[in-house]
Structure formats: structure tokens, C-alpha cells
Amino acid sequence: MGSTATTALIPLVLLLASVLWVYQDASAHDDRGASVRFSAGSVEVSGPAVWAVGCLCLWVVFMPLYLVCRRQAG
Known part of the structure; x- marks a missing residue:
């Protein structure tokens, strides 16, 4: 039973x-003045908290998106 709980926690x-x-990295980018941003139409994702919540809620979409936008931010 212990191994099942451990496997579920990983x-x-x-x-x-x-x-x-993501939160720490986006904060570091903000401190350097190179914010990680994404916008499509009226939707804009910017700021460390927004990126972190996005990754927490919908990791499959936001994590790759963050990595691409991070590369573009420098």
C-alpha cells in the first residue's frame, strides 16, 4: 500500500x-525587466502569479507555452 501512495505522489x-x-523564473525575468508575456487577441498572460496558476490548473498547455515565451523574452 505504501508504494501505491508514493507512486501517486510523484x-x-x-x-x-x-x-x-515557473513562478521563481518569471519573477527573475520581471526583476530584469524582461517579462515573460503571451498574448493572443484579447487574452494576455503575464506576471509570475498568472503563469504559476496557469501551470497549476492546465500544466499541459501552460508549461510548454511558458518555455516558448521565456525563450523569446531573453
């Missing part, structure tokens, strides 16, 4: 670690 730990990294 994806959760990885998710939370990646969300924390």
Missing part, C-alpha cells in the same frame, strides 16, 4: 516543483 510533487520553478 506526479503531484513534480507538478508543484515545476509550478514553483
